[in-house]
Amino acid sequence: MILLETIAEPVAATGMFTWAWTMIAVPAVVAGLLLVAGKLSDAWGHLLATAAVFWSFAIAVCLFAEQLLAPATERAVSANLYTWFTVGQWDFQVGLLVDQLSILFAMLITGVGGLIHVYSIGYMSHDPRRRRFFAYLNLFIAAMLLLVLADNYLVLFVGWEGVGLASYLLISFWQHRPAAAAAGTKAFVMNRVGDLGMLMAISTMLAMFGSSKFTEVNAGAAGTEPMWATLIGLFLLLGACGKSAQVPLQAWLLDAMEGPTPVSALIHAATMVTAGVYLVVRSHALFEAAPIAQLAVVIVATVTLLAGAWIGTSQDDIKKVLAGSTMSQIGYMMLAAGIGPAGYAFAIFHLITHGFFKANMFLGAGSVMHGMNDDVNMRHYGGLSKAMKVTFLTFAMGYLAIIGFPFFSGYFSKDHIIEAAFADNTFIGICALIGAGITAFYMTRLMLMTFFGEERWLPGVHPHESPKVMTIPLIVLAVFSVGIGAVMNFWIQTWLEPALGIHAHELSLVPTPVGWMTMAVVALGVVAAWLVFGRSSIPVVAPATNNPVTLAGRNVLFGDQVNDFLFVTPAVALASAVDTTDAKGIDTAVDGLGRAFLGLSTQLRRLQTGYARSYALTMVVGVLLVGAVLILNLVG
Amino acid sequence: MTFPWLTFLGLLPLVGGLLLLLPMGKGAARTLGLVFSIATLAVAAGVTVLHVTGADLAVQVPWIRAFGAWWALDVDGMGLAMVLMTAILTPLVLLAEWEPPANRWGAQAFFALVLILEGLSLFVFMANDVLLFYLFFEATLIPTYFLIVGFGGARRGYAAVKFLLFSLAGGLIMLASVVGVYVVGASQGAPSYLLQDLASVRFDGDLGRWLMLGFLIAFIVKAPMVPLHTWLPDAAENSTPGTATLLVGVLDKIGTFGMIKFCLGLFPEASLWITPFMVWFAVVSIIWGALGAIGSRNLMRLVSYTSVSHFGFMVLGIYAFTTTSMTGSIFYMLNHGFSTAAMFLVVGYLAKRTGSYDIEAYGGVQKVAPVAAGVLLVSGLATLSLPGLAPFVSEFMVIAGTWSRYPIVTAVSLLGVVLAAVYILRMYQRTMTGPVTDHTAAHFTGRDLTGLEKAIMVPIIGVLLFLGFVPQPAVQLVEPTAQATLAYVGTTDPAPVVKGAK
């Protein structure tokens, strides 16, 4: 394979790269410290946790700088830390791979993560369990970095489960609320279904290649039988679906909004949910050997990007609209990742721009909630642009970025994906295009309902701007939402070229026909939203409707009902069947055996009359029987 | 002759237990019991050091010449892992049960019985002679019976008798096989129960299969596998948390331990013959146990059902016949001891405050007793095999090792992994989260875990974390057992299909 030869072998870590492990270790240790130290660290825990993330960020930036200075073939660096375990023919090392792909993630995670830590200092200032919140956030940062920096699938899986745990803990952070606790459990369990895929994929890799190291899997991928390569691809896709809330494992993401808003911004928008995209891109060699698996990725992605957008159009909860939007945008990334070498760089590109503008908007939504007494219902908002200027302006930057307003960051990244989709398959391209239109529609709806129109505030609510500790991260993120696309547009392909074995396409600033079409569709979406929501007043209670499209959207496409019907109800029935079988079946049989013996011995007891004469009779009868047998034997 | 360390190791707690039967004050008895259990731990640590440095610890003294029975003790990696686990758990159990339920017998009797049980279990794990193993195997039932019947819950009588009858039934079938082994051995010129002598005896054909089944059924009862598992939930529900820990954490391991050491070690051919059946049987146990845990309304029952599921994984790993899966199984035996101990002991802490094991009796505990909730969560995460905690490594080894031979079976068994998340997190959600119930507020406010209770959990969770991140020493300890067993059975690991073009 020509493509594979271009992937440079990672070089051994030297200099700054030997510090890479501290990116993971420092937040992990701080998390443990804050949890164990308990109330002692209440006063300074959040500061230490924030400092730990900035430490990781500093290291990541330094490593990035070193990579920039190094020649293209020596940018990928691997650092083996220690032997995890060796068993049989298999050797499992804990090792880090800092290459062009993972360093981008590391910077995104620690950069956005650091800003969100700062924001949380303000957002969580009144929560008595703030220290614990920061401990969990740090745990998340450590696990997420482990996920993206691992040099083999098993260590990646450790990070994968680690972020799942952190996500669980943070979604159900307000545990006294039953809905939050249930949402956490649901998220973890659905992620576990995805984890099955991961476990099966890793097991298959071990059986096929004898190793789960990226380098060895990539090297062996081309020589794998198509059936097994396809299976591995589908297993990985299952894992990615769980983590990235892709159909059919999407139902947990909207419930996950029960968590504090910074969590939604960090985990359920910017970083963790994009791990599935990372996984697919990282496993590109396998997917290239398995066209069927690639096709499955494309189908899942397309369905998800439309489903997420659909959900976004009919929710009234501001965070749930954003969550539907996240699903949809990750669908775009998955689509790009599934298309093949033409799309990898754009998947990562959109992932990064999305990380910034979606975190920006989530934090903006948090800021709105902060001023509205934690009300999330957009029907109770309206006219907030005057009350919260900074929040409004920063949110607007994110809005323009996500709908793809020319020269905002989303414009570059999303357009590339749509173009790549058209190049791959016209139908898929049209779906992606429609998705862009719906995105513009629901985001405009959100803007209109929140920041414009008349004030529908509930009595006693006095919207106010958030403190500086919250607005400064917003401003930083807004700057990135505007500019990161233009900065990375011409650079990202060349940068990722050696890591992913792709060839850069010529890009031009002049829009292509597809680009013009996209702009037109987006404009259509904006206008449509304005016609529906901008001109007339918005009812405070959602109007009853029989429109099946709206109903499905409000009910999250009936994902919960489907899961209940297909999985939960049968599982509960089986559990009670097991209970009954154990108690009524097996135990009755065993107890019955005991009773049978008891009854038998009760009968036998009657033989013991206590009369010597009857014993003597028994004896005589016995003697006679023995005699008879002997005689019969003698005769016979 | 060198000092018989292994004999000393087993006798130490036995002597301690017998000493405790003498009349003495309650305080003195508890201190003495603890001293003996810690001394045993120290000796076990010493034995480990000796084993690692390569010393020959085997003890071999003729015992009953007429039967060819020997007082033969030895430890391999697996035996040593079990010995260490037993020796570590016993003092922790004694500390956790410092004040056993007062309604029946006193603390002195409890300490004495636990020490006797420890001594007998140690001998079970060290015995290198079939008859000796059998005797100690049966002898462990006696202290366990009294531990259940003397300190247990409402239906302790029923539970104890049920436990005893299941175990005795299995044991009797095994006795027939033990006799059969001698007969076959004698007919082939090796009238001995010593394992080394039996290694050269061939148990072929139907006879070998029947003899193997005799052992296997006893071990299936012990390692409870569906459908012979129903004694376990009852026994666990009706015993104290300490007893349940020893019962599930230590005694049940004899089942999987015996499968490797005796079923595979004596009857390789018959074991291969039964493999297809056992593999599916294990899968049934995995899923059955998980579903049973989901359906449980009692915390002790829930934990014991999770063990049924986990024993399924161990058996699956054993009968997959790859180095990885079997090493994983043995390692799982070790980890499961600690994760179950953590679960049972935490549940015990909770019940000590509310007096109930019913899930319904809790709710919102996290708010008033965060440390208890946190410890329960960590124990639960270990039970559901979260990476970073030791059970993950072993479960992964079982799954990956089995996958290379039986992908479909493994895929089905993975349902158990999902269900594990369901039963643990549902339990946690129902007991620890949500609004604080009146019942919880009354029993838990200001009564989070005490210093002693936390101190007991530190080594258990410490071991789980340590072996989660640094499993290599333990894996290296137990891998030779798996390799030796597989070499004896005569199977080789599947080779990688694709040669990586490095």
Add this chain to the structure above:
Amino acid sequence: MMNPENYLILAAILFVIGALGVMLRRNALIAFLCVELMLNACNLAFVAGSHITGTLDGQTTAFFVMVVAAAEVVVGLAIIVSIYKTRRSTSVDDANLLKL
């Protein structure tokens, strides 16, 4: 010389009488005598057998039986006497304490 089988027939008759006595009579002393009768029926059979085979084994065994019978009489009578002392009865049916 009589046919030696007649001795055997006599022994059998005596044995059956003894056995029936043990089973049918309630008086412990009579039952006891019947036991003795059975023992002596056996002795007769042994001696007859000895005569038939022309060896001394049967005769020797008969002596053994006598010794055992004597010992048994001692123990048995002692039991009967003590039961009579406590219960004022020698009926075997009154002494059914062996019943579970």
